[in-house]
Amino acid sequence: MANGLDQIKRPIAQELDTFEKRFRETLRSPVPLMDRITYYIVRRKGKQMRPMFTFFSAAACGGINDDTYTAASLIELVHTASLVHDDVVDESYERRGFFSINALWKNKIAVLVGDYFLARGLSIALENKQYRTLEISSNAVQALAEGELLQIEKARRLDIDEAIYFEVIRQKTASLIAASCAAGAASANEDDDTINLMHAFGEKIGIAFQIRDDLFDFGEEEIGKPLGIDIKEKKMTLPLIHALNQASRSDRRRMIRSIKKYSTDPKRVQEVLQFVRNSEGITYAEAAMHRYRDEAFELLRQLPPSEARTGLEQLVNFVVDRTH
Secondary structure (H helix, E strand, O other): OHHHHHHHOHHHHHHHHHHHHHHHHHOOOOOHHHHHHHHHHHHOOOOOHHHHHHHHHHHHOOOOOHHHHHHHHHHHHHHHHHHHHHHHHOOOOEEOOEEOHHHHHHHHHHHHHHHHHHHHHHHHHHHOOOHHHHHHHHHHHHHHHHHHHHHHHHHHHOOOOHHHHHHHHHHHHHHHHHHHHHHHHHHHOOOHHHHHHHHHHHHHHHHHHHHHHHHHOOOOOOOOOOOOHHHHOOOOOHHHHHHHHHOOHHHHHHHHHHHHHOOOOHHHHHHHHHHHHOOOHHHHHHHHHHHHHHHHHHHHOOOOOOHHHHHHHHHHHHHHHOOO
């Protein structure tokens, strides 16, 4: 899968390398502790999905330029800040197989580091007079916070509502991918319709991304994400919501009780996993994921054919077909 992503990013590989260097420069701080922490974060970066969406979107909407690097840095700073803060909120001590910032330096420092990343993002946008990109990213940060709070509220009551589920993932996951695409477009093109088109595209693929992530919870083997982790954390995912909505009253009551009261009991978690696997929940979620993928493709086809548009199409397929 990594090779597949390397192949996809080939047309913008040089730009991504330059971006990485610039991003590291952006993070430089006169405070040695901050430098040490940011060095640790940069060393364990992920797949570069969001910068790829930003650069391909810019290339497809007019061409990559200096503003594109600022836009990609701003989105990556917001994304990194959200991950650092999420780990504090979730009391998570590991991310991608590494210790989280709060695990190594405690919550107080982790919150301050997240704040610094957000502030640094605002600064570089203002320094470069990228007001539209600042607007796009600020809306994404607001959506992230609202989505997180909505999820926490619903997790307490275990409200089984598909509309609420889609609202949560639109805000929590899709908002940042949408911002990546819109910011890339805005760096290359001032046309509002084009920027809004790319935002809508990013939102569709962001929702598909989260549904794929949901489906990993119900696999037969662990692939980077522990099986049943969403159930243990009382997260209502699409396969589970659909399975519960189709279940008999007694089965539904028992499953909800298992999630509410026994989410740390491996046997009860396994029972919920098997319940979803035996239902139509997984098929239903896969169909929804493919529907969002197809809608994303329809939006992309409004752009003229280009190597960058092909790159975005390949990224969409990667998101849906990924195995981790």
